[in-house]
Amino acid sequence: MSKLKVERLGGIGGFGGNMSHLRSVGEVDLAKISDEDKKIIEALFELHKNSGESLNRDNFRYRITRKTAAGTESIEAEEDKVPTVIKQCVKDEIV
Numbered sequence: 001m002s003k004l005k006v007e008r009l010g011g012i013g014g015f016g017g018n019m020s021h022l023r024s025v026g027e028v029d030l031a032k033i034s035d036e037d038k039k040i041i042e043a044l045f046e047l048h049k050n051s052g053e054s055l056n057r058d059n060f061r062y063r064i065t066r067k068t069a070a071g072t073e074s075i076e077a078e079e080d081k082v083p084t085v086i087k088q089c090v091k092d093e094i095v
Helices: 035-050 084-088
Strands: 003-010 022-029 060-068 071-078 091-094
Touching: 003 084, 022 084, 035 060, 035 071, 035 084, 060 084
Parallel strands: none
Antiparallel strands: 003 022, 003 060, 022 091, 060 071
């Protein structure tokens, strides 16, 4: 996988939900991020596989999607666990 697709969801206003007119989306090229950030992202995917962690819906969270040989994988992670490079790629758009 060479790119990650990113969406920012939630918050008090429920941004990014089905009824929202504001979407926050972005994309990150894995070749352009540090090895440390790649390790954090991989750890988030591993944590998601091994945990039924419940997310606080009033806080922002990030849905990160990647394609692998096994198919497409998506996770949601709380904002404070997501590397800055992921958060910075997100731009708001009105739908």
